[in-house]
Amino acid sequence: MFRTHTCGELRLEDKNKKVILSGWVQKIRDKGGLIWIDLRDRYGITQLLIEDGRSNSIVIDAVRKLGREYVIQAKGTVIERLSKNPNIPTGNIEIDLSEIQILNSSLTPPFTIEDETDGGEELRMKYRYLDLRRQPLRSNLELRNRLSIETRKYLDSQNFFEIETPYLIKSTPEGARDFVVPSRMNEGQFYALPQSPQTFKQLLMVAGYDRYYQLVKCFRDEDLRADRQPEFTQIDCEMAFVDQDDVLKTFEGMVKHLFKTVKEIELSDFPRMEYSDAMRLYGSDKPDIRFDMKFVELNDVAQNKGFKVFDDAELVVGIVAKECADYTRKQLDKLTEFVRRPQIGAKGLVYVKCNEDGTYKSSVDKFFDQDSLNKWATKTNAKKGDLILVLSGEKDKVRKQLNELRLEMGTQLNLRNPNNFAPLWVVDFPLLEWDEDSERFHAMHHPFTSPKHEDINLLDSNPGDVRANAYDLVINGSEIGGGSIRIHDRDLQKLMFKHLGFSDEEAQEQFGFLLNAFEYGAPPHGGIALGFDRLTALFGGQDSIRDFIAFPKNNSGRDMMIDSPSSIAEDQLDELGLGLIPKD
Numbered sequence: 010m011f012r013t014h015t016c017g018e019l020r021l022e023d024k025n026k027k028v029i030l031s032g033w034v035q036k037i038r039d040k041g042g043l044i045w046i047d048l049r050d051r052y053g054i055t056q057l058l059i060e061d062g063r064s065n066s067i068v069i070d071a072v073r074k075l076g077r078e079y080v081i082q083a084k085g086t087v088i089e090r091l092s093k094n095p096n097i098p099t100g101n102i103e104i105d106l107s108e109i110q111i112l113n114s115s116l117t118p119p120f121t122i123e124d125e126t127d128g129g130e131e132l133r134m135k136y137r138y139l140d141l142r143r144q145p146l147r148s149n150l151e152l153r154n155r156l157s158i159e160t161r162k163y164l165d166s167q168n169f170f171e172i173e174t175p176y177l178i179k180s181t182p183e184g185a186r187d188f189v190v191p192s193r194m195n196e197g198q199f200y201a202l203p204q205s206p207q208t209f210k211q212l213l214m215v216a217g218y219d220r221y222y223q224l225v226k227c228f229r230d231e232d233l234r235a236d237r238q239p240e241f242t243q244i245d246c247e248m249a250f251v252d253q254d255d256v257l258k259t260f261e262g263m264v265k266h267l268f269k270t271v272k273e274i275e276l277s278d279f280p281r282m283e284y285s286d287a288m289r290l291y292g293s294d295k296p297d298i299r300f301d302m303k304f305v306e307l308n309d310v311a312q313n314k315g316f317k318v319f320d321d322a323e324l325v326v327g328i329v330a331k332e333c334a335d336y337t338r339k340q341l342d343k344l345t346e347f348v349r350r351p352q353i354g355a356k357g358l359v360y361v362k363c364n365e366d367g368t369y370k371s372s373v374d375k376f377f378d379q380d381s382l383n384k385w386a387t388k389t390n391a392k393k394g395d396l397i398l399v400l401s402g403e404k405d406k407v408r409k410q411l412n413e414l415r416l417e418m419g420t421q422l423n424l425r426n427p428n429n430f431a432p433l434w435v436v437d438f439p440l441l442e443w444d445e446d447s448e449r450f451h452a453m454h455h456p457f458t459s460p461k462h463e464d465i466n467l468l469d470s471n472p473g474d475v476r477a478n479a480y481d482l483v484i485n486g487s488e489i490g491g492g493s494i495r496i497h498d499r500d501l502q503k504l505m506f507k508h509l510g511f512s513d514e515e516a517q518e519q520f521g522f523l524l525n526a527f528e529y530g531a532p533p534h535g536g537i538a539l540g541f542d543r544l545t546a547l548f549g550g551q552d553s554i555r556d557f558i559a560f561p562k563n564n565s566g567r568d569m570m571i572d573s574p575s576s577i578a579e580d581q582l583d584e585l586g587l588g589l590i591p592k593d
């Protein structure tokens with residue numbers, strides 16, 4: 010028997026028990042007469058005690074040979090510790106070691122395997138199996154496991170079926186770039202890895218499965234922005250005979266269930282916000298509503314006073330930072346620098362301090378007298394002691410810029426506590442968005458999303474104004490999920506493809522299987538997919554998803570541990586009919 014207990018299990022009640030533990034040597038402290046070993050496994054850490062003179066000399070000799078990360082089996086008796094450690098659950102006891110067996114030795118690890126490590130990112134990725142021994146990562150994966158179990162429990166309770174869909178599918182030009190896989194048996198032809206199981210889950214609805222879900226890997230060959238993984242996991246779902254409200258209720262229920270069971274947090278009902286309001290009030294389709302600081306449009310009080318920057322602007326818009334009128338010159342300069350950074354791109358920042366004595370001090374005093382500034386304060390509902398921050402310019406751009414500034418102020422004022430959770434649904438997204446590069450409309454969500462019925466007649470005249478039956482789940486300013494009610498009518502789907510620039514032949518070639526299926530009794534249906542990695546990171550109170558994935562890729566899409574991607578042998582290429590492609 011390797012062990013009678015785990016390293017996280019023993020308590021004072023176990024005093025005097027003879028036990029066997031197995032695990033890794035985390036730390037050895039040798040104080041001459043006394044030696045302590047921290048023995049670690051997945052469950053925790055237990056301290057072993059060896060005492061010169063009292064412990065067996067063979068044991069002492071063996072212990073002196075140990076190094077960090079050796080795997081050992083330790084036999085001994087549970088005793089009460091003299092100096093207890095309240096920080097760990099086993100901190101009241103230690104094991105008086107009577108026998109030890111070295112099960113395997115270890116090289117000195119390249120970084121310390123403790124909660125705080127000295128290992129840099131690259132090194133930790135290369136030795137991921139060592140990094141995964143650290144408690145913070147272990148608890149991240151434990152959280153992930155709990156969330157997947159509770160997700161399945163909830164969806165099972167709601168009659169969802171977990172059904173697997175294929176990973177080797179067909180490449181389509183919509184959406185992000187596909188990862189492709191050459192087919193040996195069909196030379197010159199390729200599979201694509203799914204960006205999502207979208208069409209398959211819709212076909213499952215045509216097949217009558219009614220409620221489908223899958224915790225599924227999806228693959229997108231995008232240029233990696235920070236914290237994007239080329240392969241990631243979604244909780245992917247689809248339901249038949251539902252409208253938008255049914256889908257939102259079902260998945261609001263799921264998210265509430267997860268918060269309750271995993272974090273013991275009872276969330277109240279999620280607000281719903283139209284996309285156009287989200288853009289107008291927060292400059293973002295994923296507003297962080299943990300704090301207020303809504304945008305206030307100031308054109309009517311700020312224009313036509315001779316300040317050209319405002320007069321020429323499509324939009325003048327501000328936010329109020331509560332109790333920030335005492336910001337120093339330096340702090341304000343920093344904010345100006347912040348909005349001027351190329352990633353944000355504002356030309357400048359206008360501020361108004363609402364002084365405690367009722368006067369105003371602004372960066373545009375030359376153009377605006379106290380009376381005018383008072384109008385700004387009234388309009389923005391700024392009080393004495395507050396600071397108004399104003400940007401101006403072209404509407405869409407300035408909203409994006411002010412969104413960045415709002416989030417920065419939220420951070421500076423500690424309004425974005427990761428332990429507060431503020432979910433909401435953003436609904437009524439535009440169906441189409443104009444793409445400057447290809448000079449045509451693209452589906453904002455995907456081509457299977459249904460337009461709102463009342464907007465269908467705008468498809469020809471004002472395609473940009475058509476709203477979709479699409480919704481996003483946003484929590485703390487992060488897009489956690491998105492979905493839509495789908496088109497289930499063949500003619501409407503064909504019309505949609507036409508508006509997206511597909512010829513009839515192209516639509517038939519790429520999506521013929523779906524169009525055909527719609528001729529055999531497709532029920533009304535809709536669904537959603539939630540980003541499981543991001544959801545887990547959110548539950549773990551962190552921004553980065555990387556440490557919630559056991560074996561992630563780095564920012565260049567590389568697995569540093571197995572060193573992939575890699576070139577393949579000439580004969581493998583030949584076999585795939587790719588022999589002529591030059592390797593660089």
Ligand code: ASP
Pocket residue numbers: 204205206207246491492493536537538
């Ligand atoms: N397939 C979509 C996505 O991956 C989600 C959905 O519409 O259900 O974003």
